[in-house]
Amino acid sequence: METFYKILQTAVEGMASDIHLKVDGPVIFRINRQLVAIQAPTPNEEWINKIVDTIVPRHARVRLDTDREVDFSYHLPGVGRFRTNVYQQKGQWCLSMRHVKTIVPNFEELNLPPILKSFAEIPRGIILVSGTTGCGKSTTLAAMIEHINSTMKRHVITLEDPIEYVFEDNQSVIEQREIGLDCMSFEMGLKHVLRQDPDVIMIGEMRDAASFMAAINAADTGHLVLSTLHTTNASVAIGRILDFFKSDERDQIRRQLAATLHAIVCQRMVNRIGGGMMPALEIMINTPTVRKMIEENRLEKLSAAIETGVDDGMQTFNQALYQLVKQGKVSEKEALNKATNPQALEMNFKGIFLDEARRIIT
Numbered sequence: 001m002e003t004f005y006k007i008l009q010t011a012v013e014g015m016a017s018d019i020h021l022k023v024d025g026p027v028i029f030r031i032n033r034q035l036v037a038i039q040a041p042t043p044n045e046e047w048i049n050k051i052v053d054t055i056v057p058r059h060a061r062v063r064l065d066t067d068r069e070v071d072f073s074y075h076l077p078g079v080g081r082f083r084t085n086v087y088q089q090k091g092q093w094c095l096s097m098r099h100v101k102t103i104v105p106n107f108e109e110l111n112l113p114p115i116l117k118s119f120a121e122i123p124r125g126i127i128l129v130s131g132t133t134g135c136g137k138s139t140t141l142a143a144m145i146e147h148i149n150s151t152m153k154r155h156v157i158t159l160e161d162p163i164e165y166v167f168e169d170n171q172s173v174i175e176q177r178e179i180g181l182d183c184m185s186f187e188m189g190l191k192h193v194l195r196q197d198p199d200v201i202m203i204g205e206m207r208d209a210a211s212f213m214a215a216i217n218a219a220d221t222g223h224l225v226l227s228t229l230h231t232t233n234a235s236v237a238i239g240r241i242l243d244f245f246k247s248d249e250r251d252q253i254r255r256q257l258a259a260t261l262h263a264i265v266c267q268r269m270v271n272r273i274g275g276g277m278m279p280a281l282e283i284m285i286n287t288p289t290v291r292k293m294i295e296e297n298r299l300e301k302l303s304a305a306i307e308t309g310v311d312d313g314m315q316t317f318n319q320a321l322y323q324l325v326k327q328g329k330v331s332e333k334e335a336l337n338k339a340t341n342p343q344a345l346e347m348n349f350k351g352i353f354l355d356e357a358r359r360i361i362t
Helices: 002-013 045-055 058-067 115-120 137-151 186-196 209-220 234-242 247-260 288-295 299-307 317-326 332-338 342-349
Strands: 018-022 028-031 034-037 070-076 080-089 092-100 125-131 155-160 173-178 200-203 224-229 261-271 277-285
Touching: 002 018, 002 045, 002 070, 002 080, 002 092, 018 045, 045 092, 058 070, 115 137, 115 261, 125 137, 125 209, 125 234, 125 247, 137 155, 137 200, 137 224, 137 261, 155 186, 186 200, 186 209, 200 209, 209 224, 209 247, 224 234, 234 247, 234 261, 234 277, 234 299, 247 261, 247 288, 261 317, 261 332, 277 299, 277 317, 288 299, 317 332, 317 342, 332 342
Parallel strands: 125 224, 125 261, 155 173, 155 200, 200 224
Antiparallel strands: 018 028, 018 092, 028 034, 070 080, 080 092, 261 277
16 A cells, blocks of 8 residues: 555645556556656556555445445545545456645636636525536635635535535535435435525536436525536536426426526636646626526527626636737637637637627627
8 A cells, every 4th residue: 555655645746636547557647637657566456456445435335336436535644635436447446536635725826717706605596617527617616615614604515426625614614515425315415405504505516407406496595506517618508407307397497597597607727828727717697688598598699698798797718718818828829729619719819809690890
């Protein structure tokens, strides 16, 4: 186990976000989103099995035996906390571990726009942070929870699989519940959460119709609900949510979402000039215009509503990337590589802007 501990320590010291271990393969770190093989003894099956036997917590062993994979949080004293997934390939165990920083970063450290503070301060509604795997959704949620914790007296309950950032009560009272340890499932945890007198409910990930129905019901009864969702941009998130439901349920769910949604934030990580990474954010706020489009099932118009809603605090990925380039934080090449519409962004850099009807306006 000494070698394993050393690998984790080296990963943290080398600013690696992820560690990958499998039998007869090199030890892999992900640094600045790039996979790097490091110099370390090649894992064999006996060594991997010993690690699994040692670090998988008791509450997760039944699920591992049944499902052949499990998520949990592993803490190595003096080194850090790791969100861990143990799974199998070719009948052998593999480990994927993500280092979770113990100190919750604030909005300024994460280069998040101030409007996210105002989102965290609303008394009720649903706020979703979306994006692909590894784009920083959980960290953004943690920053919002910590902002609540440091500025408001709220009762916050989280449901996570597994717990990542650990919060200490400040102005707020926070209880963190881990799936499999503190409650058997998201569905069971959400079933009883309203009886626990929360002001704020944080759901680690929206995974099914039951999760969304619980979130809608909680927001409808005066609670703030924060969660994450896997989508590539904010405007398609509504359609993604509706896909969880049967076709004959979608009209009702769409109307309920229109009434309870506050905002959807979608993140993409971009390389900064001078090194490091930062998020580019697409922001959709449930303004009267957006609400009407959702109610009337005109979801294809949402991207245009975001683009023209700058005065309300909204922005598309292209608009966010354009501003980051103008601020000297991101190169034009990197922005074009991460843009939703690279051709339109390239025209923006040349001083040509089009409205949603594709007419040249400047």
